[in-house]
Amino acid sequence: MPSPFKFRIDLKRLILLLSIFIAIITFINTIYASYNVQREIIINDTLESNRVYAAKLAYSTEQFLLSSQQQLAYSAKTLQDKMDDDAVLTAETERLLMQNNNFNSVFVVRNDGTMLSFHPTSIPLKGVKIRSAGSIEAIELKKPIISDPYVSSVNNYVIVQSYPIFSADKRYLGYVGGSFYLEKENILNSILGEHYHRDSSYLYVVDKHKRLIYHPNRVGEIITNNSVIDTVIKSKSGADRVVNSKGVDMLAGYAYIPISGWGVVAQKPVSITLAELNSQIKKVIINTVPLAILTLIFIWFCTYLISQPLGKLASAxxxxxxxxxxxxxxxxxxxxxxxxxxxxxxxxxxxxxxxxxxxxxxxxLTDPMTKLYNRRGLKVMITELQKNHKSFSIIAIDIDHFKRINDNFGHDMGDKVIQLVAKLMTDSFRGADVLCRAGGEEFLMLLPETDLKAAAFLAERLRANTELSEMPDNVHNITISLGLSFWSVDSEATIEESLSLADKALYSAKNQGRNRVVVADNLTN
Incomplete structure (x- = not known):
């Protein structure tokens, strides 16, 4: 007696539950796949956009610094024999400052660190011996440099771009330089800040020591746990997803500035990037609910219709x-x-x-002795080649003096010779070629997409291999005769006619002395 407590799900509930499960899984999978695809597209587009933006800003900054260096170089050449002329020094620093407002201040420093001229003159530094990091570096290196950020003698957070001054006889006299105040307005800040806060994106610049020299609110801070910064200061450019030093997931594009060793980074929070996509996905889900309800009703109705015939089938x-x-x-x-x-x-x-x-x-379809196609199999393969619109070369083969082998050595030896020739054929041709034992000692091969010239080469190779092959027991080396023809899908001739041509070429080979290859095109009427 069946247990009254044994639960057995019926067919109707099984179909209903399965259909609902499949519908839900399909819906979730569709939404999830769509979200992932769109998410990857948006992230990749944002990374590429930030990379291009960073590269553009890096190029603009590079050109600006090169232009500033050229201006300083011109002034250095002008002052090479005027270092003792106070009026010339004053006029040149004033001209350089007022020329295009590249710098916040311009100055000339002697090789012992003494300030010879400084503009703007509102800051009384003339005659003062400068011991700042930028000045010491410029005097020691005696070459054009862009200094690391430092606090100047008047408490400005600055970067100095300088150019050495040499006399006509190559003696180092000092340098002419210009400063950029990192926390005040100047053209450099204008270049970097022109597009600041573009659709929640922002830009910052770091020097080779990972110090922020441009940032909306963190200038001077050293960043030690940011992989993008680690990469860009190694002279590399590109784009990457990174969690910044504040723990915010960012999509960053970065570019290197060779002249200064700085790195420009443009980035946008991932949360802001994907906010619109998340909103769209929510709308899709909400708009799908009515259709989902109708789908569930339809599934229930179909389950009711299907359960009755399947229940009857279960007993039948x-x-x-x-x-x-x-x-x-x-x-x-x-x-x-x-x-x-x-x-x-x-x-x-x-x-x-x-x-x-x-x-x-x-x-x-196959010959039991050789495992090659028989005539029935050949017909099947010809039909297949015709169906696929493939032209092919035809090789008809006959073992020379085969009757003599049977008469002298017996039919068992004849069978071994046939098997050996079949193996030589199999080893010499492609898997796509159709190899057939037409009957007795006769064979036929179809070579798809192979012209007569190539087929003749392959036939000659098979003939030579057969002649050189070692025969079993006391049978001397055997030879084969081969006749070739070609059937094209564009030809007016039928396949039967092409097969007949191959046979005629074979008989011509035998009449010409056997052990040779004859091509149907070479036959004369």
Whole structure:
């Protein structure tokens, strides 16, 4: 007696639950896949946009610094024999400062560090011995430099660009320089800040020591835990996703400035980048709810319709002699108890029958001795080549003096010779070529997409290999004769006519003394 407490899910509930599960999984997968694809596109586009933006700003900054260096170089040449002329020094520093307002201040410093001239004159530094990091570096290196940021003698956070002054006899006299106040307005800040806060993006610049020399509010801070900064100061440019020193997930593009060793980084928070996408996905989900409800109602209705015929089928399939259940059983999923019993029994029998039919079909198409196609198999392959619109060369082969081998050594030896020739054919040609034993000692080959010239070369190679091959027992080396023709999909000739031409070429080869290759095109009427 069946236990009253044993739960057994019925077919109707199973179909309903399965359909709902599939619908939900499909919906979730569609939304998830769509979100991921759009997310990757937006992230990649933002990374590329930031990379291009950073590269553009880096190029503009590079050009600005080169221009400033050229101006300083001009002044250095002007002052090379005027270092003792106070009026000239004053006029030149004033001119350089007022020329295009590149610098916040301009100055000339002697080789002992003494300030010879300084503009603006509102800062009284003339005659003062300068011991700042930038001045010491310029005097020691005696070459054009852009200093690291430092606090000047008047408490400005500055970067100094300087150019050495040499006399006509190459003596180092000092340098002319200009300063950029990092925390005040100047052209450099204008270049970097022109597009600041572009759609929640922002830009910053670091020097080779990872110090921020331009930032909306963190100038002077050294950043030690940012992979993008670590990369850009190694003279590299590109784009990457990075969590910045404040723990914010960013999409950053970066570019290196060779003249100064600085790195420009343009970045945008990932959360801001994806905010619009998240909003759109929510709208999609909300707009899909009505359709989802209609879909569930439709699934319930279909479940009701399907359950009755499947229930009847479950009790009817015990009759394996029925001729009407094969198509239905193939459509039943095997997780049902009743369906699984019938499906396994029927599919097992069907598989066995199919295997036997396939074996019989293969046996009917191949020659048992050589495993090559027989004439029936040849017809099947010709039909396949025609269906695929493929032209092919035809090689007809006959073993020379085969009757003599049978008469002198017996039919068993003749069979071995046939098998050996078949093996030589198999080893010498491609897997796509059709190899056939036409009967007795005659063979036929179809070479798809192979012209007569190439086929003749392959035929000659097979002929030579056969002649040089060692024969079994006391049989002397055998030879073969080969006749070639070609059938094209564009030809007016039929395949039968092309096969006949190959046969004629074969007989011509035999008439000419055997052990040779004759091409049908070379036959004369």
């Amino acid at each position: 399939v015990e009759d394996l002699d029925s001729h009407f259940i094969n198509d239905r059983i193939r459509s039943i999923r095997s997780w049902y108890f009743e369906a699984d019993r019938i499906k396994q029994a029927l599919l097992s029998g069907m598989n066995l029958v199919n295997q036997r039919i396939n074996k019989l079909n293969l046996d009917s």
